[in-house]
Amino acid sequence: MSHDPWVWVAAFLTLCIFSFLYKDNPFYRFAEHLLIGATLGYALPLVWKNIVTPKIIVPLQHHEYWLLIPLCLGLLYIARLIPKYAWLSRWPMAFALGTGSGIAIPLSLQAGIFKQMQGTMLTKAMLSPSITPTVHIIGNIVMFVGVITTLIYFYFSIKHTGTVGKVARIGVWYIMLAFGATFGYTVMARVSLLIGRFQFLLHDWLGVIK
Amino acid sequence: MNLLNKFMNMDRRWIYLITAICVIIPFLIPIGLPTYTTPPARNIYEKIDNTSDGQVVLLSFDYDAAVLPELYPMTITILNHCFNRNIKVILMSLYMQGIGIAQVALEDVKREFPEKKEGIDYTLLPYVPGGALVILGIGEDIHKTFPTDYYGTLIDSLPMMREIRNFDQISLAISFSGGGVSRTWVTYANQRYGANVAAGVTAVMAAENYPYLQTKQLIGMLGGLKGAAEYENLVEKNLKLKTRKAACIGMDAQSAVHIMMIVFIVLANIAYFAGRRRKK
Incomplete structure (x- = not known):
């Protein structure tokens, strides 16, 4: 059993959170409020130490007065709190949106769409048994069919009847398979979190497992 | 049928308890199920x-x-x-x-x-x-x-x-x-x-x-x-x-909970379809 008082505190708070599974109670609410408070308390000094001090205060002390321009622009966000001057907050937003979009759009298109389209395209080599193993050839065809049929399912300008309807139906099956895979992984993720807490309780706190 | 009805209306806290047992037991009695490298x-x-x-x-x-x-x-x-x-x-x-x-x-x-x-x-x-x-x-x-x-x-x-x-x-x-x-x-x-x-x-x-x-x-x-x-x-x-090896130690519990969930999903589906047939 641990002799570290902080491990005991963490174990107590873990049990407080677990107690919600039985029903809502003051112990759970105490732990929940403590978490929110601690998160904020942790974040504020970090922002001050890692952002405000090195990025604003120290450079200003070294006479880098041009920083006052972005500083003032950033402070305009606070204008939202004053209804009469709330419109001023649109300026920093416009700046952030403009620069953010300018940087993100070309690269996101490249990485998320063009590259993915390229990955879907079947080449002669991808279908050649002398170059590609049979199982990969089947995989390439399955993926190609999946992308096309799913895209057709999401094409709403043609009524999903007849041949289009049948193809879209195959797309629905692919979507269902994707949902199934995502659900399976989600279950695994949530169980992992539970396992992590139990490992803490049984190993770090009680010491009953290695 | 009565048993299936009871199963469908089971208090979810029993599921939490069974899940906890499925996590704890593999920790105390490790099975050492294999994990394959992908x-x-x-x-x-x-x-x-x-x-x-x-x-x-x-x-x-x-x-x-x-x-x-x-x-x-x-x-x-x-x-x-x-x-x-x-x-x-x-x-x-x-x-x-x-x-x-x-x-x-x-x-x-x-x-x-x-x-x-x-x-x-x-x-x-x-x-x-x-x-x-x-x-x-x-x-x-x-x-x-x-x-x-x-x-x-x-x-x-x-x-x-x-x-x-x-x-x-x-x-x-x-x-x-x-x-x-x-x-x-x-x-x-x-x-x-x-x-x-x-x-x-x-x-x-x-x-x-x-x-x-x-x-x-x-x-x-x-x-x-x-x-x-x-x-x-x-x-x-x-x-x-x-x-x-914290992850490997946890994988037995992971597998146990997955088996439990599969069993619950299968049983729930059997109970659902049996209940639907009875209503018809």
């Missing part, structure tokens, strides 16, 4: 193993405490692997809370490797806001993006950082994330600078990352506790892992 995990291992002299591995701790049980075991094991192979490591985070986790991970692994020195074998970089802009900054000049390390030492004065300027000297950048940050690394580090990027993600995010594996925008991926267990096995097999 190519995405092996690719990361081989890429790190083949890191040449003069290059470093960059580990980005882009997560907070909420996903610690899933991501911490894999970060520890990869750090262990790098130190074992005498590969220099840069630790950073695009999340403010991630730096604290990186520091704890370093302390944990350094217990096994006390000879490893800051600035010589590894460098912990401070949190710099900006997300994607930070990645672009590393691509241009890491020294301008991070003038000092986490402890305030000028980065130019750190021996291991003198030759490191951008992604050209980084053999692999691994983003550990519980959200979509690994895609940010793909978009900016891989797409813009051609950097080798890998992801260590929570299981929830794993399915979304598979398309990037297929296009080789990600050279490898570790998905959740299972991915971490795969990596632990790889390191254990080749290098003798010194730290505790």
